Amino acid sequence: MAFHDIAGNSRVKKILKLSLQRQRVPNSMLFCGPQGVGKRNAALTLAKALNCLEKTDDACEECLHCRAIHGGNFPDVIEIVAAGDFIKIDQMPIVKQLAYLKPMSGRRRVFLVDEAEKMNEESANSILKVLEEPPLFTHIILITENPAFILQTVKSRCQVLSFSPVSKDEIEQALRDRGYEEEKARIMALLVRGNLEQALGLEWEEIQRRRQEAWELFHALISRGESSLFLRKYAFQKRNVVKEDLEQMLELFSSFCRDFVLMKENGDPALLFNPDYESRIREGEKYLSYEQTLRTLDGIDVAMTSLGRNMNIGLLASALYSRMIG
Ligand SMILES: [Zn+2]
Numbered sequence: 658m659a660f661h662d663i664a665g666n667s668r669v670k671k672i673l674k675l676s677l678q679r680q681r682v683p684n685s686m687l688f689c690g691p692q693g694v695g696k697r698n699a700a701l702t703l704a705k706a707l708n709c710l711e712k713t714d715d716a717c718e719e720c721l722h723c724r725a726i727h728g729g730n731f732p733d734v735i736e737i738v739a740a741g742d743f744i745k746i747d748q749m750p751i752v753k754q755l756a757y758l759k760p761m762s763g764r765r766r767v768f769l770v771d772e773a774e775k776m777n778e779e780s781a782n783s784i785l786k787v788l789e790e791p792p793l794f795t796h797i798i799l800i801t802e803n804p805a806f807i808l809q810t811v812k813s814r815c816q817v818l819s820f821s822p823v824s825k826d827e828i829e830q831a832l833r834d835r836g837y838e839e840e841k842a843r844i845m846a847l848l849v850r851g852n853l854e855q856a857l858g859l860e861w862e863e864i865q866r867r868r869q870e871a872w873e874l875f876h877a878l879i880s881r882g883e884s885s886l887f888l889r890k891y892a893f894q895k896r897n898v899v900k901e902d903l904e905q906m907l908e909l910f911s912s913f914c915r916d917f918v919l920m921k922e923n924g925d926p927a928l929l930f931n932p933d934y935e936s937r938i939r940e941g942e943k944y945l946s947y948e949q950t951l952r953t954l955d956g957i958d959v960a961m962t963s964l965g966r967n968m969n970i971g972l973l974a975s976a977l978y979s980r981m982i983g
Contacts, residue, residue: 658702659715663695664831664853665823672818673699677706677714683816684791687773689804690820693852699820700769700798701726704734707796708763722763733760734767739775749783756787756795766795773799774806781808788814822851832856840932844868847908847930850901871909872937878981879944879953891974903970907961914954917942921950956980 660670676682682703688696705716705723708731716723725731735755737748752768760766770776788797788811799815801807823831825846831853832842844864849856874890877883891903912930916938919928926935945953960977964970 658698659718660699660702660706662834663698663702665827665851666690666695666699666820669699669818669820673703673706674714677703680713682707682796684793684795685788685797685799685815687799687801687804687807687812687815687817688820689801689817691822691851692802693849693854694820694823695853696800696820697769697771700800701734703798704765704767704769704796707765707767708733708760725762731763733763733765734769736769736771738771742775744770744772744776744780746777746779746783749780752784752787752797756797757792760794764794768795768797770797770799773801773811774803776808776811778808781811785810785814823853824851828853828856843930844912847912848905850904867905868909868931868934871906872913872934874906875910875913876937876941878978879941881982884978884982888974888978892971892978900964900967900970903974904961904964907957907964911954911957911961913938913941914950914957917945917950918947918954921947953981 660674663670673682688700690696702716705718705726706712706714708722708726709715709717710720710722711717716726718724718727722731726734729736735751737744737752740748755766756768758766784797787795791797799807799811804812804817828849828851829842829846832845833839835857837845841861841864845856845859848859848864848867874887877886891906913934916929916931916934920926920938920942926932929935929938931938942950956977960973963973
């Protein structure tokens with residue numbers, strides 16, 4: 658994966674490429690940011706670029722070194738993964754021993770530490786000296802979703818790079834670049850909250866099932882049909898509703914509302930978010946006036962924001978229900 662194959666985070670990618678071009682890649686780095694935004698891929702691409710036989714500021718993906726790193730069998734690029742809940746002290750000697758030895762095959766030795774927040778104090782302390790003064794040919798990249806759990810003594814020795822969630826547009830573009838049809842890419846981008854890896858793991862049949870379910874719930878609400886379906890599923894549920902589940906439902910509700918607006922404004926049906934639902938959208942939009950549609954859209958926005966702030970899901974679902982039914 659070259660840098661341009663990693664979706665979003667153009668600022669971070671630019672910094673990395675520049676530092677490669679100037680041959681000033683920091684030796685101790687901390688990549689932080691939410692899940693699925695490309696931290697590990699960026700670290701691997703950086704490791705390849707540091708050892709690539711063809712390019713100096715990116716991975717060519719073709720040469721012997723790039724391919725070996727991709728396959729996980731390049732002796733100078735070593736990935737450390739937690740054994741269970743922790744990265745234990747006995748996983749660390751390899752870092753201490755190899756860090757000071759010249760690379761065997763490549764130009765640079767690169768250690769990737771996944772879920773670096775799982776280093777316990779003992780593990781972290783054992784590599785402080787390496788992080789503090791690594792030899793020029795050694796790079797250590799710590800990767801974490803939870804920088805708050807990284808010891809300050811570790812953090813202060815690293816150059817920190819923050820990755821941001823990838824926007825819907827960027828996910829959509831990345832999916833289209835990978836050959837997904839425009840409509841599919843647009844809908845998938847809605848469902849994954851900036852997580853490209855999740856999007857790539859989604860099955861289209863599963864997405865269709867979720868949309869079908871969302872449409873049934875949404876239609877029941879606006880038509881005052883079996884509107885309590887929504888409450889039963891999200892508000893009165895005894896077991897905990899998964900936040901991501903409601904998030905996806907709300908994104909889909911919002912896409913239906915936006916399609917209602919488009920129809921009410923006599924827009925081009927080709928621009929529908931859900932073009933394959935055109936006849937349902939045309940039937941459904943009659944239940945809501947223009948103002949009601951905008952109010953509903955507003956209510957969904959509020960619910961999504963509250964969900965982001967970890968508000969109680971039952972309360973939030975009840976509030977949205979009253980807003981849509983009231
Ligand atoms: Zn290469």
